[in-house]
Amino acid sequence: MTYCVAMRLDAGLVFLSDSRTNAGVDHINTFRKMTVWERPGERMLVLMTSGNLSISQSVVNVLNEHLAATDKPNLYNAPNLFEAARLVGDALREVHQRDAAALKEFGVDFAAAFILGGHIHGEEPRLFQIYAAGNFIEATHDTPYFQIGESKYGKPIIDRVVKKATSLEEASKCALISMDSTIRSNLSVGLPLDLLVYERGDFKVTHQIKIGADDPYFNQIRTQWGERLRQVFAELPDPAWD
């Protein structure tokens, strides 16, 4: 399983992914689920992937192969994020055409869900969620975030806290708390985490941090959050039965 979350805020973009993959509980590995394409000063794109790892990796490879052919549309020359999302969708369909039937024969679903976000000069930062069929939706003012993978445990805190006006620091903090709730409830989501923060207008990665089990900040907020949550809970009035 996987948990990835991305937010599109007035101030920029926040991406957070875990790195655990599993093919059964006895086959657990660490793979990065975040890929970055960057042309400093001009564009910065982030793709986060969930689902079947062979599909995700194939899609990233197809996208990278296309970078070489500069006469064809690719992530370095796509004029905007919408066209970039289409390229990811096309790559997914290419992999589907090649692999889906063979996977099906072995009873394996063609499972994939991606988040693509970034900023290309000439437009605002944008965020897309791409489905296995290669179609996609875009985050709007009303719903400034997308989640893929094991999304439910960590959704309530985001719904309560994140608005489009939320700062990049607060949004990163919220993504980490959301990830903490998910890791506590689902064994198949695990450290290390990849956190990427993009400040609107930078046209390059503003901050990118790998968060392992010994990260002092993550450990501080997850401990403090748990303690304060229990304290706030204890302070709520008990029900009176009569």
Place this chain on the structure above:
Amino acid sequence: MTYCVAMRLDAGLVFLSDSRTNAGVDHINTFRKMTVWERPGERMLVLMTSGNLSISQSVVNVLNEHLAATDKPNLYNAPNLFEAARLVGDALREVHQRDAAALKEFGVDFAAAFILGGHIHGEEPRLFQIYAAGNFIEATHDTPYFQIGESKYGKPIIDRVVKKATSLEEASKCALISMDSTIRSNLSVGLPLDLLVYERGDFKVTHQIKIGADDPYFNQIRTQWGERLRQVFAELPDPAWD
């Protein structure tokens, strides 16, 4: 969809269920998902149901029909909760035998998940989760609660707060907060709620409350919880990037 949660604590049992059923978003109704069998002074049993409503209702009807035949095993004469869970499993299998093939022809899964808890004189209070196949598991000291239906949104707070030593008041409060998180995230879980509290040794329902949209206590704790959560979140330190 449905969300039901039950806890087995040193002090007794807590059951909470929502009441929304839906067959598509344009066919939403209110049905109680909690059924109680009581012989005051001797036994108190609670069944909570999720899944296909026709299956749940059929199972409850089968169980009730059997109550009349006092020479056969039923929920009023089962010697212990384990045998009562078996009776629920048997009723499920009876309904499965009658309906599963016909449902399948219409592409409808035989979906059902139940929680059975209670106290029968001569043993401790017990709590079981019963699957569609009629098999079941029992709550233990390590995992003192079960959830059925839309369980993920409301799980983190229970994991953080509920231990077997938790009081019935705290546990009820936690179940309600867990329900609040679920209702906020999933439209198909809705009010009114049924809260049933059983104090160990009572051998009858100790408290049973219907909680509607105008319930002052529920509204107070859900508002206060949301506010304090945002406050605690704001007080967590922001990440420093360097």
